[in-house]
Amino acid sequence: MRSYTVNFLKMSTWLFLLVSWVTVVHSCKINKSLYGYKQAHVDHSLFIKSDASKFTTLIIYVDDIVLTGSSMHETAHIKQILHSHFHIKDLGLLKYFLGIEVAHLDARISLCQWKYYLDLLKDSGTTRSKPCSTPMDSALRLHQYSTKPLAYPLSYRRLVGRLLYLTTTRPDITFATQQLSQFMGNPTQMHLRAAMRVLHYLKHNPRKGLMFSRDSPIQILGFSDADWATCVDSRRFVTWYCFFLGNSLISWKTKKQNIVSRPSSEAEYRALASTT
Template sequence: MKNELVVLDLNQTWSVVDCPPGVKPIDCSWVYQIKRRPDGSVERYKARLVAKGFTQKEGVNFLETFSPVVKPATIRLVLALTSMKRWPIHQLDVNNAFLHGDLSEEVYMTLPPRISSSHPNQCCKLLKSLYSLCQSSRMWYKKLSKLLISCGYQQTLSDYSLFVKIIDAEVSVLLVYVDDIILTGNSIFEMVTIKSILNQHFKIKDLDTLKYFLSIEVAHFAQEISLSQRKYCVDLLENSSLLGAKPASVPMDSSTKLHQDNSPLLSDPLIYRRLVGRLLYLTTMWPDITYATQQLSQYMASPTESHFRVANWVLRYLKSNPGRGLFFSRDSFVHICEFSNSNWAGCPDTCRSLTGYCFFLEKSLISWKTKKQSTIARSSTEAEYRALANTT
């Protein structure tokens, strides 16, 4: 906590002023977190002073919100290219990232706990963003993107958190996920240069070769790069008390067809919603549970005991091999192929079709999805369309 206050003071995050008439400052509090390594051991203890941004009012003390979150498909694509091209890939962590953003709105906050003032009715006028402010992530991203663009990087339109710099045959790629940065490319000089520039402006922590990112474990081998979420998966099984359960060979029984049945409703639906939410995050590296998770996510509003049993079946499938994941071969070519399929009127509740697709970069699976179609296609309409297409 002392270290955090020193950083806030050096950063000139606020100035202590008299509270303006009619202004109610937002509150703040301390949040404590234990950062762990992939093996579960303690890496460091963190203390953060956070503002209670949920009390802010739009149009009064914040205008817009945005968080730089790179898409999972973009991460997989970049890692697949890195494996094929045998590029080095490094991870950077920005120290106190949200404290670097400059505020354009007037935001007042109460004095932090255990800090008092000799004058009554005083508060903190925030000059720079603070954790949990509604606009803090947007202001940090604005400052970072402005710096990267000034260094010659271009922001991609398909993913605003992906920055690319190409000069002749030299390529540099930078991914941003809030305050975590992945850096790769074929120019060692450019990687060293951008690291130095980022450190001058923000003070970064160079974590060297990418090994652990967003609960994703990255292993580098001579023939491939492997990705898994083993620790996340084991923690999920432990929290669900299913570490000793009998493993299942498939993520969902082929005879099971979920619908809004008449079985008893769950007494605590939050357990189901929390479980399905964590399964949705697991689909980042587990494409084979995507269909089952898509089916389960349709009944978040009123889950029943039968839905919960199917969710537990998926957990039993995870138990069969928690370390399963994706493999990006180094002996591949940049060739994209796609597979898709549809299940006509597959949803028993709405009679809508289910569509699924997946994209491969040669041997590497980089993107997939299962979703319910937004419209209903009737068989008679499809027949007329086919007849019209044949005649024309």
């Protein structure tokens, strides 16, 4: 199965003219955005078309489309239809999309954000920093009023926001970014040092990412866990889970539980329920 990218060079102009003409001449109701495709509930930019013999998916971002499916003939047909209505540019196999680099190998497909991470290092001024082996200090417990507040909290918010996007291909920093994102309103010096440590950890192995095996079995396997009242301010437990499709990691999450659990077994059951 191959993935392709399509760039709409003149789509914006055509859509503007079309909408202007429809407004003047007649009002039309559009029942579906893409006829024949179903919009995914988890991601509204994902559209799926399937039947008993084949399936096709499209991921749309502004004027770019990632097109993939189980039938090369169906993929070529869709590109031909798009080209007949709009002047499109076929960029071939998917190699780079929204800061994510895609490498097609014989046995697997790998995803990483190497260039995105290099830009993050450069902007934060930590290009020559010393790497560390863990994203957070295991003995550190971040809380709201730990040290002196930052004079310019915008830099901390920007850094944490970019780290959150980096979790797209780096699930190993998900817990650290979840902890850091709790203090966006009033970050302190300690919070900033903890965020910088994540950058140092990423430098330890910057090319790490996700691997998707081409011959992986179609079997879903999930894991869940909960820590022991990590949040010092609220005393809430943190739920963590991940799902594998065969050998490939496809979904993961770290989130603070909504209520305070008294025994640890209750927190584990809540984590399991959230995972299910």
